[in-house]
Amino acid sequence: MNDQDARSVQKFMDGVVLRNPGEKEYQQAVGEFACDVIPFVNEHPEYQNHNLSERLTEPDRVIIFRVSWEDDQGKVRVNRGYRVQHSNAIGPYKGGLRFHPSVSLSILKFLAFEQTFKNSLTGLPMGGGKGGSNFNPKGKSDREIMRFCQSFMSELYRHIGSHTDVPAGDIGVGGTEISYLFGQYKRLVNQFTGVLTGKGLSFGGSAIRVEATGYGTIYFMEDMLKHKAQNIEGKTCLVSGSGNVALYATEKLIQHGAKPVTLSDSSGFIFDPDGFDMDKLAWLKDLKEVRKGRIAEYAKEYGVEFFAGQRPWSTPCDLAFPCATQNEVNAEQARTLIENGCIGVAEGSNMGSDAGAIAVYREAKILYGPAKAANAGGVAVSGLEMTQNSIRMSWTRKELNQHLGDIMNNIHERCVEYGTESATHVDYLKGANIAGFKKVADALIAYGVV
Numbered sequence: 001m002n003d004q005d006a007r008s009v010q011k012f013m014d015g016v017v018l019r020n021p022g023e024k025e026y027q028q029a030v031g032e033f034a035c036d037v038i039p040f041v042n043e044h045p046e047y048q049n050h051n052l053s054e055r056l057t058e059p060d061r062v063i064i065f066r067v068s069w070e071d072d073q074g075k076v077r078v079n080r081g082y083r084v085q086h087s088n089a090i091g092p093y094k095g096g097l098r099f100h101p102s103v104s105l106s107i108l109k110f111l112a113f114e115q116t117f118k119n120s121l122t123g124l125p126m127g128g129g130k131g132g133s134n135f136n137p138k139g140k141s142d143r144e145i146m147r148f149c150q151s152f153m154s155e156l157y158r159h160i161g162s163h164t165d166v167p168a169g170d171i172g173v174g175g176t177e178i179s180y181l182f183g184q185y186k187r188l189v190n191q192f193t194g195v196l197t198g199k200g201l202s203f204g205g206s207a208i209r210v211e212a213t214g215y216g217t218i219y220f221m222e223d224m225l226k227h228k229a230q231n232i233e234g235k236t237c238l239v240s241g242s243g244n245v246a247l248y249a250t251e252k253l254i255q256h257g258a259k260p261v262t263l264s265d266s267s268g269f270i271f272d273p274d275g276f277d278m279d280k281l282a283w284l285k286d287l288k289e290v291r292k293g294r295i296a297e298y299a300k301e302y303g304v305e306f307f308a309g310q311r312p313w314s315t316p317c318d319l320a321f322p323c324a325t326q327n328e329v330n331a332e333q334a335r336t337l338i339e340n341g342c343i344g345v346a347e348g349s350n351m352g353s354d355a356g357a358i359a360v361y362r363e364a365k366i367l368y369g370p371a372k373a374a375n376a377g378g379v380a381v382s383g384l385e386m387t388q389n390s391i392r393m394s395w396t397r398k399e400l401n402q403h404l405g406d407i408m409n410n411i412h413e414r415c416v417e418y419g420t421e422s423a424t425h426v427d428y429l430k431g432a433n434i435a436g437f438k439k440v441a442d443a444l445i446a447y448g449v450v
């Protein structure tokens, strides 16, 4: 970055920090974006004089509400609900709901911001939003979760709609929660519309939506490897997390002949030196999706080691897939990964790597697929769920998997177009930031001052 660009980024970020005090995740996401987009704008007169960076860092609106619900003991509980409607420049607000005790305005603003550019990259007509609550589903009974979801939707319903804002799942919000939320929406508005995605297959859901984020992350890594005349077969892979993104990334790795050896949860990680196979994965799916157990139970069942309180990044590998949560890889862990032979990282989780880790990947010029490109497969299939709901038809698994693969290829090509630094190196973060920004910026410019 030249001096003039560095000064414009600094000046812009000073304003962002001033306007969003204490919101460190939001400042981090904007900072990552500004370092690529501001120099691009400085070089392209057609994007100047519209104050696009400032317009795109002020969400269209933020809705915050109280969620009161009754627990199994009859006690009244209160949580905070949010929906950040970041931008509907290129389509209705679209993005997941996260139920986790760590949820804050800063986290949801960062997620909604990233979602806008991720959704733009998919090529589908979707704006960006995100919502959720500090409600902790862990340890709650099914009925408590149902009552919470119904109460949450009793406020949210007035702000969403199939052409306005279409929420979906994220951490802590899976098929069960989406079903409760959809059931309550339908009851309140007396309409059956595609207002949520990730629905059950019998009421408007799409095939491969559950698998899409994880599968898409692996497709994106395969595209990056192919661009370097390599492939994924035989590669030892670290996966973190054990939610649907991690489990289906693992499934695709197994199907494509790679060797995934780790998974984790907030208590620690398991390392299976022989790698997971389809039988072990079936056991893991039952553990996480049906029994809602902890990942440590795998270590007991299969006689492998469980590393309490640790993340998997010190295990030697060829490829790493952070699929748990934001900022799960720092600079030191990134250095360890590279020293141990890692040649590529693709993020299934949003902002899985912190700013220090990204600097390390960039310096070492390893393959780095940032979340907004690498994990866009989930929301892409959500977009296809919206299409299927609109035309009142369902596509087959095969058709949807084909669409998903094509969309990930296309995102990869866009990153190469805007992120190629030399004959041998693509900066995928830069490519994703600029390609994602351009489409939204073109729409904003066309609308005039909005």
Ligand code: GLU
Pocket (backbone or CB within 6 Å): 094, 095, 096, 097, 166, 167, 168, 169, 170, 171, 197, 350, 375, 376, 378, 379, 380, 382
């Ligand atoms: N929460 C997912 C994401 O981060 C999916 C959102 C959606 O399907 O709308 O992209």
